[in-house]
Amino acid sequence: GAGDETGEPVGCVTGYVRSERPDTRLVWQVAVDEAHRGCGLAGALLDGLAARVARQHALTAVETTITPGNTASERLFAAFAERHGATVERTVLFEAGDFPDGPHEPEVLHRIGPLSP
Numbered sequence: 001g002a003g004d005e006t007g008e009p010v011g012c013v014t015g016y017v018r019s020e021r022p023d024t025r026l027v028w029q030v031a032v033d034e035a036h037r038g039c040g041l042a043g044a045l046l047d048g049l050a051a052r053v054a055r056q057h058a059l060t061a062v063e064t065t066i067t068p069g070n071t072a073s074e075r076l077f078a079a080f081a082e083r084h085g086a087t088v089e090r091t092v093l094f095e096a097g098d099f100p101d102g103p104h105e106p107e108v109l110h111r112i113g114p115l116s117p
């Protein structure tokens with residue numbers, strides 16, 4: 001997480017590592033308070049998380065799902081890949097019609113790797 005000058009939280013990143021893929025960090029959600037967006041905070045959160053995880057065990061890739069049209073998220077993860085000398089591989093995980101409870105935005109899996117620190 002990240003806080004402002006008063007200590008109020010303004011951003012957070014959540015994720016996990018699956019036991020069968022210990023080299024891959026799944027980023028579940030990244031969110032930054034509207035008033036604090038566009039300052040590089042989300043990028044810094046992702047870098048901090050990757051560095052912390054990499055100190056604990058070898059980390060070679062980060063995965064996340066992004067809804068097409070979420071430009072800020074797409075740029076965020078593309079920039080993260082560039083900073084770490086990695087490429088982004090995109091595969092459609094769920095099409096709009098795959099959701100049993102009616103149409104839903106598609107989800108595209110972004111796999112970023114191989115990571116260098």
Ligand SMILES: CC(C)(COP(=O)(O)OP(=O)(O)OC[C@H]1O[C@@H](n2cnc3c(N)ncnc32)[C@H](O)[C@@H]1OP(=O)(O)O)[C@@H](O)C(=O)NCCC(=O)NCCS
Binds near residue numbers: 028032039071073079
């Ligand atoms: C996505 C989100 C976390 C980005 O946070 P942020 O702190 O503003 O991001 P950064 O300042 O680190 O910017 C990351 C990149 O996105 C770009 N970007 C940020 N906001 C943008 C916008 N509204 N439109 C286009 N590009 C944008 C930045 O220019 C930067 O790209 P660059 O390095 O190529 O210039 C934030 O917009 C957010 O909380 N959105 C709502 C929640 C969400 O959709 N989360 C993702 C799904 S879980």
